[in-house]
């Protein structure tokens with residue numbers, strides 16, 4: 001079935017995910033999921049990587065080169081490819097996604113909750129505070145699935161980034177947040193697998209012990225990709241290293257929509 005849920009966990013490092021996410025680890029161990037190591041694009045900043053993940057383009061091409069570049073995307077992206085193919089889109093995400101794909105600048109009252117078929121994110125639920133609880137974000141995502149049955153859903157929790165920037169990556173608070181996210185997600189992922197969704201779990205960038213990201217080191221670049229395809233056996237821990245630029249065309253293939261010709265990197269599925 002051509003439905004996809006992308007869980008883009010902000011600042012989810014590869015090592016923290018592998019060490020802390022036991023339910024996803026179970027799916028990998030039992031070959032119900034495939035695990036890849038993703039080398040993130042540069043700079044390892046949020047808004048630039050949101051656009052890279054959704055367009056398959058490097059920063060120098062899409063032009064969202066820093067967090068302060070506040071405008072709509074002007075590149076073909078996953079939401080657009082899905083909507084143009086007649087698919088239904090949804091997101092439970094930080095408000096920067098509303099700015100990139102719906103309207104910019106963000107109006108807290110008008111844009112927080114939208115159900116509008118003319119938008120690229122047709123069913124959007126957005127938050128503005130970095131300490132917005134992950135569990136609230138996840139249940140919003142679960143509600144969007146039950147209520148709207150979207151073909152493409154973006155789920156974007158900020159908890160790893162908030163704990164990492166507050167306590168540093170070498171802290172129990174950061175590491176434990178991966179355990180909590182995995183625990184919260186387990187029941188949702190099980191439900192979404194039953195519904196036939198393809199599910200991807202990845203990060204936009206990592207974070208370092210200095211409570212920051214943006215540089216070039218492995219701790220800010222290496223993020224996981226867990227891939228679950230209902231009805232298709234997973235490959236377990238593949239040991240493969242892939243580019244972040246491969247995610248967008250892979251999602252287009254999973255959605256069954258044409259891969260935009262701007263997405264040049266080979267899809268993994």
Ligand SMILES: [Zn+2]
Pocket residue numbers: 010011045046047161204205
């Ligand atoms: Zn981020």
